[in-house]
Amino acid sequence: MAGLAAFGLLAAGCSTGGTGTRDEGEAHTDKVSHATPSPSATSEAPFKKVNAVQLLKADPKVSERVKADLKPCVKSEYPIDVSYGHVTGAAGQDVVVNVMTCGDAVGLGSYVYRADGSSYDNVFTSEDAPVYAEIDRGDLVVTRQMYAKGDKPAFASSEIVTTYRWSGTKFAQHDQVENDFSKSVGNDEGTEAPVPASP
Numbered sequence: 606m607a608g609l610a611a612f613g614l615l616a617a618g619c620s621t622g623g624t625g626t627r628d629e630g631e632a633h634t635d636k637v638s639h640a641t642p643s644p645s646a647t648s649e650a651p652f653k654k655v656n657a658v659q660l661l662k663a664d665p666k667v668s669e670r671v672k673a674d675l676k677p678c679v680k681s682e683y684p685i686d687v688s689y690g691h692v693t694g695a696a697g698q699d700v701v702v703n704v705m706t707c708g709d710a711v712g713l714g715s716y717v718y719r720a721d722g723s724s725y726d727n728v729f730t731s732e733d734a735p736v737y738a739e740i741d742r743g744d745l746v747v748t749r750q751m752y753a754k755g756d757k758p759a760f761a762s763s764e765i766v767t768t769y770r771w772s773g774t775k776f777a778q779h780d781q782v783e784n785d786f787s788k789s790v791g792n793d794e795g796t797e798a799p800v801p802a803s804p
Contacts, residue, residue, distance in 0.1 A: 652689035655725065657702045660718060661685075666727045671704055671714045678707035690740040693719045693728060693771045700725065701738050701745070709758045712737040715747060717776075729769070729776050735761075745769040745776055762786060 661667050661675060678684050688701040697720025704714045715738035717729035731738065735750045746768050750761035763785045769776035 652698050654689075655687075655700055655718075657685055657687045657700070658683050660700070660725060661702060661704065661716070664716070664727050666730050667714065667716065668732055671732060674706065674713055675704060676707075684710070686737075688740050690743075692717065692740055692743060692745045694773075695719050695721075697721070699740075701740055703737050705737075711735040711758060712750075717745060741768075744779065745771075760786070762788075 658675065662672060675683065675685075684705045684707045686703040686705070689698050690701070692699045692701070699720065700718040702716045702718065703712055704716075705712050712735045714730070714732040714734070715736050716727055716731075717738065718725035719728045729738075729745065731747055733749060735752075736747060738745060738747045740746075746766060749765045749767075751763040751765060753762040756762055763783060766782045766784065767778060768780040770779045771777075
């Protein structure tokens with residue numbers, strides 16, 4: 606009897622003509638406003654290019670030897686590399702300039718210029734050739750190639766890599782690594798190309 610009553614209730618519920626989930630009305634088609642991403646507050650304007658040759662020539666901290674070698678290699682192309690970034694904690698940009706030789710790109714001098722309003726101050730100079738400086742994650746990394754007697758320009762015996770960090774008024778040495786290189790590379794003997802492994 607109880608089962609018959611339950612069946613009756615079920616049948617009554619199914620015969621109401623309901624439309625299932627559509628009884629609540631159709632889904633709203635109002636447009637949902639999506640938040641438009643705004644530019645990040647930390648995004649910065651592009652770095653301002655500087656005339657590095659002019660900076661070097663007007664800088665009394667650049668030696669006369671380097672200035673004498675600061676000549677175009679081809680037409681108006683000077684043997685310099687320029688990097689822009691932040692290594693001194695200044696609000697403005699910092700500029701790292703490397704001067705090299707035209708023939709074999711040996712680093713003659715590395716310099717860091719710190720923006721001071723519309724001008725730049727030289728806050729780091731290294732002319733212990735061969736030398737090359739670069740910006741690495743906010744640090745100044747200076748590499749010096751070390752040559753032994755008989756070394757070819759392309760194959761130094763070792764290199765010393767020094768990491769500097771800005772201490773508030775100047776750069777202070779933070780870390781130093783020396784890498785010794787193999788003497789067996791760069792000889793005049795021919796070397797056969799390695800045979801690829803069979804699949």
